[in-house]
Amino acid sequence: MWLTGLSGAGKTTIGHALAGELERRGVEVEVLDGDVVRTHLSKGLGFSREDRDTNIERIGWVASRLTRHGAAVVVCAISPYDATRKRVRALVEENGAFVEVWVKADVEECARRDVKGLYAMAYAGKITQFTGVDDPYEPPLDAEIVTETELASPAESLALVLAELERRQLVPQA
DSSP states (O other): OEEEOOTTSSHHHHHHHHHHHHHHTTOOEEEEEHHHHHHHTSTTOOSSHHHHHHHHHHHHHHHHHHHHTTOEEEEEOOOOOHHHHHHHHHHHHTTSOOOEEEEEOOHHHHHHHOSSOHHHHHHTTSSOSOBTTTBOOOOOSSOSEEEETTTSOHHHHHHHHHHHHHHTTOSOOO
């Protein structure tokens, strides 16, 4: 599962809820959260397009290795560029299924939700290259699942994702 969307859209909330439900169903699962991975695996990378691509490709490589060994992987990462998401899709699909989830919320809603104050800093020019403000987010055109988190609660988004995974027979029925 690759959850993509703007900062504050709900990727981490939905991703951790999904992982908990998969574990409850007996599935070996690992969460690769963009913020956590950036701290450990991609420490030192900035926010240029090249560095963002490197970060996402590293996450994709780890996801592909975990998938190869039978783990379900839930990735929660902004992953703003379509071409990079397509590259990691191809990498993961060498070893298993790849399901892209667009966790969709507009930038105004994400800024309203922002507990870290990152959007305010970006709008004030205190931080630059912030996705959705002064750096682009390329919405997925072919995501298997789109959950509009301005309209759906986290529980409703989780139910939508689980229903699709069950329909595809990628997870056991509840």
